[in-house]
Every structure is written in C-alpha cells, then in structure tokens.
Amino acid sequence: ALVSMRQLLDHAAEHGYGIPAFNVNNLEQVQAIMEAADQTDSPVIMQASAGARKYAGEGFLKYLIQAAVESYPHIPVVMHQDHGQSPDVCRGAIELGFSSVMMDGSLMADGKTIASYEYNLDVTQQVVAMAHKLGVTVEGELGCLGSLETMKGDKEDGHGAEGTMTREQLLTDPEQAADFVKRSQLDALAIAVGTSHGAYKFTRKPTGDILSVQRIKEIHARLPNTHLVMHGSSSVPQELLAEIREFGGDMKETYGVPVEELQEAIKFGVRKVNIDTDIRLAMTGAIRRFLAENPGKFDPREYLKPAREAAKKICLARYEQFGTAGHA
Ligand code: G3H
Ligand code: 13P
Ligand code: ZN
Numbered sequence: 001a002l003v004s005m006r007q008l009l010d011h012a013a014e015h016g017y018g019i020p021a022f023n024v025n026n027l028e029q030v031q032a033i034m035e036a037a038d039q040t041d042s043p044v045i046m047q048a049s050a051g052a053r054k055y056a057g058e059g060f061l062k063y064l065i066q067a068a069v070e071s072y073p074h075i076p077v078v079m080h081q082d083h084g085q086s087p088d089v090c091r092g093a094i095e096l097g098f099s100s101v102m103m104d105g106s107l108m109a110d111g112k113t114i115a116s117y118e119y120n121l122d123v124t125q126q127v128v129a130m131a132h133k134l135g136v137t138v139e140g141e142l143g144c145l146g147s148l149e150t151m152k153g154d155k156e157d158g159h160g161a162e163g164t165m166t167r168e169q170l171l172t173d174p175e176q177a178a179d180f181v182k183r184s185q186l187d188a189l190a191i192a193v194g195t196s197h198g199a200y201k202f203t204r205k206p207t208g209d210i211l212s213v214q215r216i217k218e219i220h221a222r223l224p225n226t227h228l229v230m231h232g233s234s235s236v237p238q239e240l241l242a243e244i245r246e247f248g249g250d251m252k253e254t255y256g257v258p259v260e261e262l263q264e265a266i267k268f269g270v271r272k273v274n275i276d277t278d279i280r281l282a283m284t285g286a287i288r289r290f291l292a293e294n295p296g297k298f299d300p301r302e303y304l305k306p307a308r309e310a311a312k313k314i315c316l317a318r319y320e321q322f323g324t325a326g327h328a
Pocket of ligand 1: 023049050051052082083197198276277
C-alpha cells in the first residue's frame with residue numbers, strides 16, 4: 001500500500017534500522033526495487049527527481065509506482081519527490097499523489113545559489129503547512145552537499161552550489177539544525193557531512209577528514225528524535241567500475257561512501273539513505289557486458305533484463321545491510 005514516509009521512518013527509528021531510498025526513472029528500476037523488497041520483506045521508498053519527471057513524465061512515474069503498489073499489496077511503498085526546488089514544485093507533487101516531498105531550500109530555486117538560513121526556513125515552513133494538512137511527509141535540507149576535498153558543490157548533476165564553499169557550509173551545524181527542526185516542524189532532515197551526488201565523490205577511500213560520520217553523531221546527540229537523511233550515499237562499488245571499464249566505458253578512479261560508514265550512520269539517527277548512482281553503475285555495467293558479449297542482439301528486453309537483475313542485486317544488498325529486511 002502507498003504509505004506516508006513518516007510512518008516508515010518512525011518504525012525504522014523505533015527498531016534502529018535504515019531504509020534505502022532509491023531513485024526511479026523507468027520501469028526496470030521500479031521492478032528491480034519491488035522484486036528485491038518482496039524477496040527480503042522490506043518497506044520501500046521510491047523517489048523521483050526533477051530530472052526523472054522530465055525524462056519519464058509525471059504521469060508515467062505516478063502510474064509506474066502505482067503499478068508497483070498494486071502488484072505488491074503487502075509491501076508499504078512511499079512515493080517521494082526528491083529535491084523539490086520550490087514550494088510550487090512540492091505542491092505539484094502532492095497534487096499528483098506523492099506521499100512525501102523534499103523541500104530542498106539549501107539552494108535557491110535556480111538550484112545553484114546557496115540560500116540564506118531565513119529563506120530555507122521560510123520555504124520549508126510553507127511546505128510543512130501545506131503537506132501536513134494532507135498527511136504528506138516533508139523532508140528538508142540544511143547544509144550544502146559538496147566535497148570536503150575540493151570545497152566545491154556537486155557539479156556533475158547540476159544541482160549543487162556554484163563556486164567555492166566553506167567548511168561551515170559543507171557541514172550541517174548541530175545547533176542550527178536544532179533550531180531549524182523546531183521552527184519548521186519537518187519530518188526528516190537531510191544533512192551535509194561530506195558526501196556529494198554522483199559517481200565522483202572522493203578521490204581516495206574516505207576517512208574522517210573528508211567524510212564526517214562524527215558530525216552525524218553530534219547532530220544526533222543534539223536531535224535524538226529527528227529522522228536524519230543522507231544524500232549522496234552510493235558506495236560506488238569498485239567491481240562495477242571495473243565491469244564498465246572492461247566493456248568499453250570510461251570511468252576515472254573514484255570512491256563512494258563505504259557501506260560500513262552507512263551502517264555506522266544508521267546507528268546514529270540516519271533513517272533514509274539516498275541511492276541513485278549505484279543503480280546507474282550496475283545497469284550500465286550489465287548492459288555494456290551484454291552488448292559486448294552478444295553483438296548480434298538488438299531486442300531491448302534482452303539487455304534490460306540483466307540490467308534489471310544488476311539493479312536488483314544492489315537493492316537486495318542494501319536492504320540486508322541497512323537492516324531494512326524483515327520490516328515490511
Ligand atoms: O539528487 C540526485 C539524484 O541522483 C537524481 O539525479 O537529478 O540526475 O535525476 P537526477
Ligand atoms: P548518489 O548519487 O550517491 O546515489 O545519491 C543520490 C541522492 O542523494 C538522491 O537524492
Ligand atoms: Zn540528493
């Protein structure tokens with residue numbers, strides 16, 4: 001059934017587990033997530049970005065997720081809007097039937113100018129007022145995602161801050177977070193702790209100087225009852241990079257967020273863990289392999305099937321690793 005995200009996050013907090021929130025853009029990704037959730041008895045958070053809505057179209061996303069809900073009536077599913085850039089965007093998603101929205105007021109509506117604290121609080125309050133009346137969950141974001149190695153925002157996917165940032169902007173401040181949660185009354189807070197979107201997060205295996213799990217602990221100590229969200233949480237498995245390279249792809253050396261760090265974060269209040277890139281890498285590796293090994297094949301079903309299987313493998317692994325399995 002379609003459920004609110006609040007319901008799932010409350011349950012996750014009560015039982016001390018995390019829930020991967022996977023981005024969806026097409027049929028095969030939705031199917032992969034649902035098959036993995038069914039197999040592991042896990043609750044599901046599917047999220048659609050502005051890019052997803054542009055690619056697939058709002059109606060297609062809505063009915064793909066609805067089809068998932070109908071096909072697996074025993075699994076709770078959240079339909080979440082990822083990175084809403086304005087209250088209007090969130091309103092549109094709510095009208096379309098999303099059960100949860102993210103108001104990302106860390107950046108202005110252009111998606112690249114760092115917003116003031118007052119602006120962020122104001123737009124988040126507006127969305128909470130509109131959403132809570134309808135039982136829709138709200139995620140907000142405080143702090144700007146970006147790299148503590150380069151001090152730059154996400155560049156690859158076009159929704160990161162422009163220019164050089166300070167350490168203060170790249171790491172959510174616990175005191176400010178407490179004020180933000182109290183005044184906005186949001187349901188879940190996305191924090192900045194050194195992760196960034198996309199495949200190119202770290203140039204070396206991350207340690208405390210570039211990925212601050214310590215900061216999560218400090219925020220959790222100040223806000224023990226707030227559900228925390230980690231964006232940019234793909235692990236960028238080396239074997240997937242190797243597969244893509246082996247079959248003609250060009251991937252530079254890069255590292256993601258180790259699963260053990262995500263597991264540590266889950267012990268300290270992180271309940272929603274956003275993952276998109278790992279599924280992209282898995283599907284691309286599988287498609288490259290299939291086409292290289294079967295140059296005569298041209299039926300999309302034949303290469304989308306292994307791609308779907310590869311995506312499912314990532315989902316199965318995260319449901320087990322985050323302790324989500326068994327909680328549907
Ligand atoms: O927020 C980042 C997600 O990976 C979505 O990416 O904006 O390219 O759809 P996208
Ligand atoms: P990744 O790029 O690390 O998968 O992060 C996805 C994300 O945060 C979506 O909002
Ligand atoms: Zn994100």
